[in-house]
Amino acid sequence: MSSPTLDLDAVDLSDRRFWGAPPEQRHAVYDQLRRERPFAFFAEPVVPYIEPGPGYHAVTRYADVEAISCQPALFSSGAGAVSIADMPPDLNEFYGSLISMDDPRHGKIRRIVAKAFTPRVLEKLVGNVQAVADDVVARARRTAEDGDGTIDVVADLAAPIPLRVICDMMGVPEGDRALVLRQSNVILSGGDPELVEDEEQMVTAFLKAGEELAGLMARLAAERHAHPADDLTTALVTTEVDGERLTHQEIASFFILLLVAGNETTRNAISQGVLALSEHPAERERWAADPGLTRTAVEEIVRWTSPITWMRRTATQDVELSGQSFPAGSKFLLFYGAANRDPAVFADPHRFDLSRDPNPHVGFGSRGPHFCLGAHLARREIGVAFRAFADQLPDLEVTGPPARLESSFVNGLKRLPARLTGVR
Amino acid sequence: MTRVVVDREVCMSAGVCELEAPEVFELDTAGRLQVGEPTDLTAVETAVRACPTGALSLVEED
Numbered sequence: 087m088s089s090p091t092l093d094l095d096a097v098d099l100s101d102r103r104f105w106g107a108p109p110e111q112r113h114a115v116y117d118q119l120r121r122e123r124p125f126a127f128f129a130e131p132v133v134p135y136i137e138p139g140p141g142y143h144a145v146t147r148y149a150d151v152e153a154i155s156c157q158p159a160l161f162s163s164g165a166g167a168v169s170i171a172d173m174p175p176d177l178n179e180f181y182g183s184l185i186s187m188d189d190p191r192h193g194k195i196r197r198i199v200a201k202a203f204t205p206r207v208l209e210k211l212v213g214n215v216q217a218v219a220d221d222v223v224a225r226a227r228r229t230a231e232d233g234d235g236t237i238d239v240v241a242d243l244a245a246p247i248p249l250r251v252i253c254d255m256m257g258v259p260e261g262d263r264a265l266v267l268r269q270s271n272v273i274l275s276g277g278d279p280e281l282v283e284d285e286e287q288m289v290t291a292f293l294k295a296g297e298e299l300a301g302l303m304a305r306l307a308a309e310r311h312a313h314p315a316d317d318l319t320t321a322l323v324t325t326e327v328d329g330e331r332l333t334h335q336e337i338a339s340f341f342i343l344l345l346v347a348g349n350e351t352t353r354n355a356i357s358q359g360v361l362a363l364s365e366h367p368a369e370r371e372r373w374a375a376d377p378g379l380t381r382t383a384v385e386e387i388v389r390w391t392s393p394i395t396w397m398r399r400t401a402t403q404d405v406e407l408s409g410q411s412f413p414a415g416s417k418f419l420l421f422y423g424a425a426n427r428d429p430a431v432f433a434d435p436h437r438f439d440l441s442r443d444p445n446p447h448v449g450f451g452s453r454g455p456h457f458c459l460g461a462h463l464a465r466r467e468i469g470v471a472f473r474a475f476a477d478q479l480p481d482l483e484v485t486g487p488p489a490r491l492e493s494s495f496v497n498g499l500k501r502l503p504a505r506l507t508g509v510r
Numbered sequence: 511m512t513r514v515v516v517d518r519e520v521c522m523s524a525g526v527c528e529l530e531a532p533e534v535f536e537l538d539t540a541g542r543l544q545v546g547e548p549t550d551l552t553a554v555e556t557a558v559r560a561c562p563t564g565a566l567s568l569v570e571e572d
Binding site: 156193196197198200203204205206451453454455457459461462 | 522523524525526528529532536537541562563
């Protein structure tokens with residue numbers, strides 16, 4: 087793709103407004119960074135009450151994202167993977183859980199958790215994804231019928247599916263689910279002014295959200311100890327590997343990780359998948375007519391949307407990447423959406439092609455120990471959701487531009503207006 | 511004969527192999543990967559390539 091040359095010096099990836107702009111803009115910037123400044127250096131965003139760090143390198147080439155991900159001993163997650171600034175260690179671990187840990191601790195906890203999260207266990211737990219999707223779709227149609235025919239793709243379709251699936255898995259009671267949605271929105275708001283009204287209060291808002299979720303977890307865990315149920319929370323509080331159990335703190339932070347990660351990522355893949363299909367009507371028709379396309383279509387939606395914009399790594403010693411040297415302590419943000427449009431790996435990368443195969447995207451992270459634990463759940467949810475939309479909402483029509491989340495970390499939509507044209 | 515080797519130090523029990531070749535790979539109730547006879551070699555090769563931690567390899571034995 088030939089694009090006009092941008093003034094890269096005027097680009098600031100730390101400015102949250104950059105991420106609220108239409109994605110074409112970021113992809114034009116990614117393309118040019120990849121070509122001209124594959125390790126572009128940026129100053130850190132200002133977070134109230136947090137000491138600003140030395141800045142970070144934006145990694146935009148697929149090969150470099152992969153090289154960093156698969157060398158966890160050289161590129162640590164333990165200093166913080168989900169924030170640019172170094173957070174106080176306890177905060178970092180509480181909100182990041184596994185994501186912000188290195189081996190051996192990461193390996194130990196991941197193995198305990200994996201036991202509760204195998205494809206076969208999931209199969210049993212989430213046999214209801216289809217039922218959830220069907221019900222959500224039916225409710226969306228009723229909402230349109232009871233009103234003026236319009237719906238919000240985010241609130242009526244994309245948010246409730248993963249929320250209900252993850253809450254079913256964890257055994258979160260119906261009455262607590264609104265709280266889960268609200269607090270996970272705050273934790274991943276990136277400080278978007280609509281979700282965190284006062285930027286000065288951002289850290290306080292995060293803490294309060296975490297506290298509320300941890301409180302819910304403590305209540306559930308106590309209940310499950312007394313009355314084990316067939317859910318993931320029971321598995322987490324009772325699981326032992328080599329005689330070791332997860333501590334209360336580890337369970338609480340993993341619980342938050344699952345709720346937050348299990349909600350936001352899949353929601354944004356679904357909402358932006360709907361948007362992508364509305365922008366590519368021929369692809370939408372092709373998929374509607376051919377359910378066999380689902381496997382590759384799901385991968386393409388994840389590549390195209392790249393719901394998590396970056397994860398961070400920190401050099402544990404002096405390192406070299408593609409012939410360039412970086413001192414110990416250098417921070418790297420792995421821009422997955424940029425790697426996922428790298429022409430060195432993807433032919434015609436800006437083409438939305440539901441039958442793209444192979445599609446070695448890094449939307450779930452690149453090769454390495456931090457590869458997304460929920461990838462198989464997400465794939466399944468997305469596949470089931472879009473088949474339900476194709477079969478039951480063929481009259482779904484996006485009617486306006488989305489409201490984008492102003493966050494550099496989560497590539498998300500707050501709203502996407504649509505209507506069901508079959509509703510009169 | 512082809513055999514699958516698992517590097518236990520590296521395996522993270524992500525379950526990607528089990529999705530690619532469920533007849534051959536299974537994470538048991540302890541989260542440990544169990545490997546059966548590599549019957550469907552194409553699926554096994556896909557699983558080996560797909561492993562996010564590179565814990566799987568194929569070796570030829572007589």
